[in-house]
């Protein structure tokens with residue numbers, strides 16, 4: 001009676017096993033298909049690149065920048081990058097005040113380079129902007145019609161290029177400061193943070209943005225987020241709403257305090273006390289000599305207030321290489337005598353308390369980089385920086401020239417002056433101290449893009465920085481695929497476990513009494 005029972009259950013067991021096997025096989029197939037679909041369906045789109053060109057018409061020279069970004073990601077932060085920079089030969093466009101028609105043609109070689117970098121099919125749609133800074137602000141003050149002629153000459157050249165001309169204008173010092181701040185914070189990824197970074201920032205209350213310090217040839221800018229910004233000085237106050245967050249920003253641009261004009265100002269002061277055409281100068285190396293033509297010297301708006309009739313046409317500068325005397329000399333450029341606000345930098349200009357980290361670029365970087373003082377991640381102590389500059393200034397000119405024969409004499413001869421000027425601007429002007437000095441980080445590039453106002457200018461004019469955070473998938477492509485794989489593995493494990501329970505293989509059955 002028992003035998004048929006036994007033979008009767010055997011086919012029943014094997015059909016259950018068959019069903020389970022088929023189910024297992026199908027679920028494994030489903031999981032594989034799920035992963036394959038997730039990986040292929042969410043693959044980033046093939047790249048559709050867009051381009052933009054900005055010309056930075058500075059006081060000392062013009063640079064042309066080409067930027068590129070993936071079209072479908074243009075509202076994300078940190079996707080625009082610099083792909084080309086071309087230094088225009090010759091002086092800045094303000095240097096063409098006596099031959100205004102030559103300003104435009106001077107840009108042609110760099111425009112040609114841009115044509116080669118950008119695929120020709122995209123030339124017509126590529127916007128080109130030119131922004132002129134302090135050199136042109138000074139020329140406008142000195143000779144407005146010459147400034148207009150220079151601008152129309154560059155406009156003609158840019159219009160005849162195959163790109164989409166969007167304007168050539170003198171930007172304000174406020175814009176220059178603001179766009180420099182936008183550039184570095186965009187490149188540092190400070191505007192839009194991933195979930196983890198956001199959490200970390202809110203927990204540690206880390207400074208969310210970095211201030212910007214730009215030192216040009218004719219002007220210098222300081223820009224940073226300030227909690228204590230009141231309406232004391234509205235012209236120094238900016239509001240931004242970027243990627244869904246409000247920013248209250250302080251900015252000021254000091255015309256005539258770029259490093260070339262600061263030197264002119266210093267010489268104009270020195271000229272007040274000379275009684276002959278020989279000027280001993282502590283800010284140049286011992287053994288260094290330079291001749292300066294006096295005839296046009298006081299036509300410059302940065303020196304005109306100090307105009308003085310002199311009995312000679314040429315001034316002979318003789319270097320002394322004396323850091324202390326140079327520092328005292330330069331310090332006089334920062335008038336701390338009167339402040340109509342709760343706190344000031346210099347010349348009666350409002351400055352709220354310094355806050356957070358600062359990225360210092362342009363000549364701040366060129367000079368400090370030459371002097372090996374840009375050490376990161378931990379910046380050097382202020383006394384080390386001071387002693388390095390002091391030692392450098394004390395080196396005789398012949399020795400410096402031999403040691404750095406590959407560097408342009410114009411740059412090399414001025415590193416001592418510029419180093420002392422930077423220290424004085426930061427310490428005496430903005431009142432950085434030994435304690436907060438290390439908040440200043442000297443940087444030339446962030447990834448592959450130069451720090452400067454041009455990228456921020458283009459991002460703004462192409463509406464690439466949205467006021468509100470663009471709605472996007474909550475997970476990145478990588479995290480999404482990872483999560484899909486993990487879920488699938490859990491599913492397979494559960495099915496396997498279920499199968500094992502139902503099937504009860506002999507090895508498991510043994511253990512069960």
Ligand SMILES: Nc1nc2c(ncn2[C@@H]2O[C@H](COP(=O)(O)OP(=O)(O)OP(=O)(O)O)[C@@H](O)[C@H]2O)c(=O)[nH]1
Nearest residue numbers: 058059060061133134216217218219362363366411
């Ligand atoms: N050592 C060195 N100095 C440089 C270099 N490029 C420019 N400079 C000098 O550094 C100073 C500032 O240069 P930029 O930042 O280009 O100034 P700019 O944009 O022409 O001037 P602004 O209109 O005032 O902004 C000027 O005195 C330049 O002559 C460089 O590669 N090395």
Ligand SMILES: [Ca+2]
Nearest residue numbers: 058133216362
């Ligand atoms: Ca500049």
